Amino acid sequence: MDKLSGPFVGAIDEGTTSARFMIFHAGTDDIVCFHQIEVPSIFAKEGWCEQDPVLIASTVNECIEGACQKLQALGGKIKVSVSQFQVPQIRITDECYKS
Numbered sequence: 001m002d003k004l005s006g007p008f009v010g011a012i013d014e015g016t017t018s019a020r021f022m023i024f025h026a027g028t029d030d031i032v033c034f035h036q037i038e039v040p041s042i043f044a045k046e047g048w049c050e051q052d053p054v055l056i057a058s059t060v061n062e063c064i065e066g067a068c069q070k071l072q073a074l075g076g077k078i079k080v081s082v083s084q085f086q087v088p089q090i091r092i093t094d095e096c097y098k099s
Contacts, residue, residue, distance in 0.1 A: 004076045008032060010067070012060055017041070019056065021063035023071055033074060035066030 007026040013019070020036035037059050042050040068078050 004032075004074060006077070006079070008071070008076070010064070012063070014039075014056060014060055019059045019063050021060070021067040023067050032076065033067055033070040035063045035070060037063055037066075 009024045009026045011022045011024065013022065018036055018038045020034050022034040023032045024030060025032060039051055039056055039059050042052065044050055071078060
C-alpha cells in the first residue's frame with residue numbers, strides 16, 4: 001500500500017505518562033506517522049498522582065498538530081472529515097475516606 005494514499009484515520013492515545021496522536025491507513029493497523037509528548041505528573045502527597053487537565057488538552061492538541069505536520073512533510077494531504085468519535089477511556093478520580 002502506498003504510504004501516502006488515503007483515506008487516513010487519526011487516533012488519540014492519552015495515557016499515564018504521555019499523549020500521542022497516530023495517523024493510520026483507514027481499515028488497517030498500518031501507522032503512517034505519529035507525534036508523542038510526555039505529560040508530567042504532579043505528586044501532591046505521598047501515594048497521589050495527578051495531572052493538569054488543561055495541560056493534557058493542550059498536549060493532545062500539540063500532538064494532533066505535530067502528526068499532521070509530519071504527514072504533510074511526507075507529502076500527504078490532510079482532509080478533515082469526522083465520521084465517528086469515540087472516547088474509549090475516561091479518567092476517574094476515586095476519593096477514599098476513613099470512617
